[in-house]
Amino acid sequence: MIRGVSSDTRCGNALRWALSLILVQIIILGDCINGFVPLIESVCAQEAEKRSINLKEPIFDVRVEGNESIPALAILQKTKIQRGRPATRDMVLEDVRLLFATRWFSSVVPVYRKTEQGLVLVYKVKERPIVEKVEFRGYKKIKLKRLEATTGLKVGSPFDIAANQESVNRIKQLYVERGYRFAEVKLLKGGDPGDRQVIFEIKEGPKVVVSKIKFRGNKFVSDGVLKTKLQTKKAPLGISFLGGKFDPATIQDDLLSLKQYYNGLGFFDVKIEEKVGYNNDKSRVQIEYTINEGKRYKIRDIMIEGNRLFSEDEIREDINLVAGEYFNSRTLAKDVDKLTTRYGELGHLFAKVTPQPRFLETPGEVDLVYSINEDKPYRIRKITAHISGDNPRTKSSVLLNPMMVAPGDLANQRLIAKSKRRIEGNQVFMKGPQDGPRINVTRVDPNKEMLASRENDVLRGQNADEQPTQKLRHPNLRYRNKTYRQTPPQRNQDLFKGLKTEPVSYESPQPQRTGQIFRGQNYDNGIPEPLNPLFGQSPLGDPMGTEFPQQQPGWVDLDVYASESRTGRLMFGVGVNSNAGVVGSIVLQEENFDILRPPRSMEDILDGTAWRGGGQRFRAEAVPGNQVSRYLVNWTDPYFLDTNFSLGVSGFYFTRYYTDWNEQRVGGRFSLGRQLTQEWSVNTQYRLESVKLYNPRSPTPAIVQASVGDNMLNTFRISLNHDTRDAAFLPAEGHLLEWAAEQAVGEYTYSRLEANGSQYFTLYKRPDGGGRHILSLSAQLGWTDTDTPVFERYYAGGFQTFRGFRFRGVTPRENGIAIGGRWSLLGSAQYMMPITADEMIQMVFFSDFGTVDEDVSLDQFRVSVGAGLRLTVPAMGPVPVALDFSVPLAKESFDQTQVFSFYVGFTR
Template sequence: MRIYFNILLVLFVFLSFNSLANDAEQYKGMEIYKIEFFGNKVIQNDRIYNLMAVREGEKFDDEIIKNDLRNLYKTEYFYKIDLLSEIVNDKLLLVFRFEENPILSDLRLQGNDKLSDNDILDVLPIQKGKLTSRDKLEMTKSIVKQFYLMKGFNKVQVEEKITPVGQGSIQYELDIVEGDRGYVKGIVLKGSNQQFYRDILKRLETKTKWVFSGITGRGRLSEDIINLDRSNIRSFYLDNGFVNVKVSKPRIDYIESKDGYLVVFDVEEGDRYKVGTITFAGDLLDDKDLSDYTTLDESIYFNLSKMQQDIENLTIVYGDESYAFANIDPIFNQDDDLKQISIKYNMEKGEKYKVNKISIFGNTRTRDKVIRREIKIKEQDPYSGTKIKASKRFINRRGFFESVDIKEIPSKDKPNYLDVEVTVEEKPTGYFSIQGGYSSVEALLLGVQIQENNLWGYGKQLGASVTVGTVSQNFLIDYGDPYFLDTSYQFKMSLFRRQYEYIDYDRERWGGTLMFGKELNTWTFADIKYRYENIKVDDLTTEATEIFQERNDKISSVSFGMRYDTRDNFLDPTRGISTSLSIEESNSYFGANLHFTEYSGKFSKYFQVTSGHTMAYSFESAFIDFRNTEKRLIVSERYYLGGPENLRGYKFARVSPRRTLSNGEFVRIGGNKYVYSTLEYLYPLALETGLKGILFVDVGQVYEETEVVDKNPWDMKKDIGFGFRWLSPVGPLKLDFGFPLGNRKSDESKYEVQFSFGSVF
C-alpha cells in the first residue's frame, strides 16, 4: 500500500489554492471513497457536510474543493482549515482538519458614561455565546468608534482586550475614551455665491445647534457627516450647471467665544454650463422616440441628477423590451466658449432575457407567498424593467419591511435567462399602545390598543381596543385579509360596543360589519359591506326632552364603495393618492327600523417635498338622508366634529349645530352633513432618534337639514397646531397641540391636547 500525505490547505486561502493547483493533477479523475472531519468541537459534522458540494463516491474536482473552502471560510466558523489526502487502493481519502474560531463567552464595555450599554450593543455584529472571528472583533472596534462619531463625539479612543477563558472561549473587553460632545455653531461656504447659500444648507446633513438640540440632537458635531456633506455640496453644484466645481476638504475650527465649532467649506464654483444638444446612437428602438423619456433639454442648466434619472428611464424602456442588461453610456462634449454640455447617449441593447427563478431572502417571519403576490412579474415571463420597479414599490407599500432590494442575476445554467433575488429586511408590524387625551377643561381619556398587521406572517390584520373615560366606554375587535383565500378578493369583519354619556343624553350602540372587496386593477378596488347595529338613546336631561326622544333603533344596511389608492406605503405614506366613495342604504327590506341613505367621500394626497419631509392634504365630506322619522330628531347617526381625528383645536364632538331650549340653555344635535379638510407638514427633527415634527391646519363644519354648506372656508371652524411623532424606546408617541382660530364660543377652550404612546412588536 502506497500512502501519500499532502497538506493541501493552510491558513491563507490564496496559498491554499496554489497548493491545490500543484497537487490536483495527480488526483484528477480519482474516486473519493471517504470524507472525514477532525478538530471541530462546536460545529457538527452534518452542518459542515451540508455546506459542501464534494461528496463521497464522486470524482475529485479541484474547483469544487476550492468553492467548498471558500464557503466554509465565509461562515466565519473557522480561522484555519487544513486538508489532508491519502491514497488507498487507488482511491482518495480526504480529511478536513478544522481549528474553530473561539466562542465569545463574555462581552464587556468600559468607560461609556454618556452612551448606555444597550445603545452600543444594538449596533455590534457580535453576540455572546457565538463563534467569533478576528475580523468580526476588528469590525466591532471600528463600529464602536464610528458610532460615537455619528453621535457627535470627538477624539474618541477605543482599545480592546482579549482574554482566554477556558478552552475555545474568550472574554472581549472594549475600553472607551468618549471624548467631548461638540456642537456646530456655524457653517461657512467660502467662495460660494450668496444666492445659493440657503439652498445648499438645506442639502447638508450637518446642522447648527438650536434651542431643542439637547432633545433632538441637532447640531452635534460629526466628522463623518461633515465629510459626507462635502459630496452633498458638490452634488448641488453639479445639479445647477457648475460642472467644474471643486470643494475642498472641510475645516473644523473651535470657537472659544461660542463654545462650539465652525465648519468651513472652500468652494471653487467655476463656470456655469447649460445643456447643448442631446442625441442617441447605437442600438436604437424602431418604435420609440427616446427623447420622450428624458427631462434634460437645451432650455435648462446641466443637471447631473436629472441626467442620471434619464439614464434610469431609458434603461427601463429597454428593459420593457426584455433587454435586461442594456448599457447606456453618456458621452459628453464640453464647449467652453458657448458654456454648453452636449450629450450623446450610446445605446447597447445586449441580449433579450426571460425570468428563470424568483427567490426571496430575509423574510424570517413573513411567508414567501405574501411577498410573491406583490411581485408583478412571473417566472418564465419576458423580463420587464417597469414590472421589476413596480414590484419593489408594491412589496414596500405593505409596510412590513424596513427595506426592499431586488437584484437580477444571469442564470448559470440557462442562457438568456436571469434569476430575480428579492431581499427584504423585516420590521415590527404590530404594536401595543396606551392612549390618552387631555384638555384644560375635560377629564382624562385612557385606552389600550393591540394591533398586528402581519398576523403569523400571512399579511392579515387583527386588532382590538378598549377605551374608558369619564363619559365613554368603547370596545372594538376587527380582522382583515387583503387576499382572502389567496385570491384577489378582500375580507374584513368587526365587532364593537360603544357607550357615550353626552351632556344631554346617553347613547349605547353595539353590532358588527362584514365586508367583501375585489381588486379591479392595480390601483382600484370595489367593495360591498353589510352592517348591523343596535342603538339605544336614553337618560335624557329634562331640557333635552324638548328636542330628543328615548328610543331603540336598529340599523341593517348594505353599502357599496369604490377606492383608488396609489400610496407608496399604507401605514406611513410619503407620496400618492387615496380616494374613496361610498353609498349606504338602510331600510325595512334589510330588517331595519331606522331608514336612511348615506353618501360619503374622501380624498387624500401626499407629496414628498424633500427626503424625510412630507406634505399631506385631505378632504372628506358626508351627507345622510333620513326617511320615515315621524319628525323626530335622529341623533345616533348624525355627525359631530372635534377631537384628535379631525378638528384638533376643539374638544371631542363639540363642533355641532345647537338648539336653544326654553330655559335658555342649548343642546348639540349633530348634523346631517359635514365637510372637513386638513393640510399637514411632517418633517424630521432628529434623524438619529426618529423624532419628527408636524404642523397642521384644520378646517371643517357640521350642518343641519335647514343649513347650506358654506362656500367660504373662513366661515367654518378652523384651527392650527403643531405636534410630535416619535418611535421612542417604549413605542410610538403622538402628541398634538391644537389652537382654534377666530371667535370662540363660551365653552370652547384656547387650546386642546391629545397624546398616545405604546410599544411595537
C-alpha cells in the first residue's frame, strides 16, 4: 500500500511518470499533442485512489479501451506485461513504447483500476486513421511488388501523411537508380488529414543511358585507355538493358580520375573540361571531354637527404626514375617501395622515404628530393592471431602458419608484407581492403616492458643516451644556383601527398633464419652480441667499426587480424575443348577443412563446426563427359602438423575413350612436400593405380596388346621446383622450372626423367603499366625407360601441348595406331598483346615445335605457327576463352593435323 507519503509527493511522482510517458510520445510519435492533457489528468486523478492500490499486487487483467478497428487481442500481443504478475513502472513504459512503435495510435494512456477480482491495467488508446486504398498510376518499367516494397504502404496500415510524402521520395529515388532520371512522382491523395486513400501518379520518362563518350585534344593517351579510367560507361550497341546508365554524380569523379592519371604520367598542368548533351527526348547522353594536356614534365635532378646506413650510390641503385626521364608516379612508387624495403630488411620497420617535388621556373622540369628518415631497427617480441566472424571456428595456427617471421626475428618489412600476401592467398579468410587480412605493428614501450638484460649495458661511468640519434645534416650546396617556383601549383603537390610510401609489392626474399619456427610464443632472448664484444652495447658504438652511433634495437608486437569467409562451395560448370569434347562438372570444395574435428553432436553439424577450422583443403569433384570422365576426392594440409611440410592424399576414378583404345584408371596418390624458400620447393609422391586398357583397335600392335586388361602401377616421384613468377595465373615476369625423377616398381619397372621450364618477359607496357605485351617461352623434356607401358609413354598434340596437330596426333605409330614415344622434346614461343584498352580481348602469335620419338633423336622434328584470340568474359569465370588457328610447317606423313583448337569453360 502507498502510505506515509504526502499527497504533493505522490502527485509529483505521478507528474514525473506522466512526463516520462510524454517524452516517449514525443520521441516515437512526434505529433501526438492531443494525447498529452488526458495523460496528465488521468494519472493525477488516480492519486486519490492509490491509497487503496498496491502496485506490487499481481495484475489480474490487461485490457484495451478506445480501439475501434484494431482487435484488442492484436494490440495486447504487442505488449509484454502478463496477467498474474506485478507490473513495474518501467514495464508499463516499455509497453507504451511498444504500442507507439506500431504506429497504430496517436495516444496511449495507461490506467490502473481496482476491481473486486484484483488490479486491472487498462491501456486507453486513440487509433490513427487506417489506409483504405493504395494505388500507383502510370508505372510500366517497375513492377508493382517492387513499388509496394519500396513504400511499405498497404491497406490496413496506419495513415501517416509524413510517411506518404516520404514514399514519394523513395519512389523517385528508385526510378533514378534504375536510370530514369527525369521520372516525376506526385501524391494525388494521402496528403490531407481527411484522406484515407494513398494514390501516387508516376511519369516515368525515358531511361537515360550514355550513348557516346568523346575525347578532344588528347594526343599522348588514346581514347580507349582514357575510357578505362572512367566510372561512366557507354551502353553497348546503344541497348539500355546491357548497361550504360547515366549518373551525373560520377562525372566529377571521372574528371578527377582523368587528371590523376595524367598527373601520374607527368602532365602536371593538364586541364580537362566536360560537356554533357542530351538528345531531344533526353533518353541518350553524349559526354565530351576536352583535354589540354600541357607539357609532360621531365626529371632534371634527383637528390637524397637523410641517408646514413646506405651510401648515395647504394640508394640510387634502387631508383629507376632517373634524371632526364619523364616523371612517372608508378615508377616513383616502385622506387619508394624498393627503398623502404631496403631499410625494412634491416629491421628499420618505420623508416620513411618521402619524395618531395621542387618545381622549377623552367616549364616542364621538376627536381625530386628523396627525404629519408631511417629510424632504428626493431625485433619482434610476439605475434598474436585474431580471427573474427559470425561464429569463428578456425584455429589460430591457420593464421600463424603462413607467417614468415617469428618472435625474436628482425622485423623484416618485406617478410611481414610477404606473410600478409600469403594469408591473403588463403581461401579461408575474406579479402578486400575492408575485410581482408591485416597485420598491425605496435612498438613496445621500453619503460613498461622488461627487455633483455643486455639492453642497459653501457660503458662504466657513462649514462645511457636516452635521446634518439640525430640525423646528420649536410649543407645542400646543389640548390645554390637553381631557381624554383615560389609557389608550386597545389594540384601538383597533391599528387605526392597521396603517394604511398609503405611497401606495396616486394621481391621474393630469402629467410633470415633457419630451423624450427615456434609460432605464437614470446621471444625473451637477449640482444645479439655486438661485432666488438669489448664495448658491449655502448651508445657510442664500436670505435673499431662504423663512425655512426649504433642504435639499440626496439621491439614490436605483431597482431594479425583476419575474418573468416565462406569456405564451403558447391560449384557447377560446363566446358568444351578440342582435346576432351564436352564435359560437365560438379565440385564440392571446403577450404577450411579439419579432418580431426568430426561431429560430436547434431548441433556441430547444424552450426557448421564439424569438419571445419583446420585450414586443410577438401575437394570432391565429378566431371562426366562424352570423351573423358573424372571423379576425384582430394585432401591436402598445406602446413602439416603446423610445419612447412604439406601433406596430400587423393583417390580417383578416370575413364577416357581414345581413338585407339579405351582406358580406365582407379587409384590414389600420397604426396609430401616442403617449401624450402619462397622460390624453391620439393615434393615427393607415391602413386598406386589400377589401369584397365580395353577395346583396342585392330590390327593391335604388340606393345598395346601387352597392356590389354588390368595393370598395376606403383611409382615413386620426386620433384624440385623454382618459381619466380609474378603471378601463378597469367604471369608477365619470371620463370617456373621443374626437375623430376620417377621410378616404377612391381609389375612394371622403369625410370623416368623430366624437366619443364617457362620464362615470361614483358616487352612493352604503357607508362601506366597496362597494355603489356608478353613473350613466353616454354620447354618440356622427358625420357622414360624401355619397360614403360603404352599408357604411360609420351604423346603430344592439341591446344595444351602442340597446336596445329590433333590431340595425341604427334607420336610414333604402328599400323596407324599411336604407340607413344620414350623421348619427348616440346617447345613453344608465344607473343600476347591486348587489342582493347581494357585487355578483355587479346591476340596471340605463337610457334610450337618439338618431337616425340622412340629414342633420343631430332630427326622427326615438327614445327607449327599460328595466331589466336583470348577473350575474357567475367560472367564465365577467370579463365579466358581460347581460340587458336595453327598450321604445321614441318610434320611427318603419319601425323594427324588440326588447324583450329579451342577452350571454352563456364563455372558458377
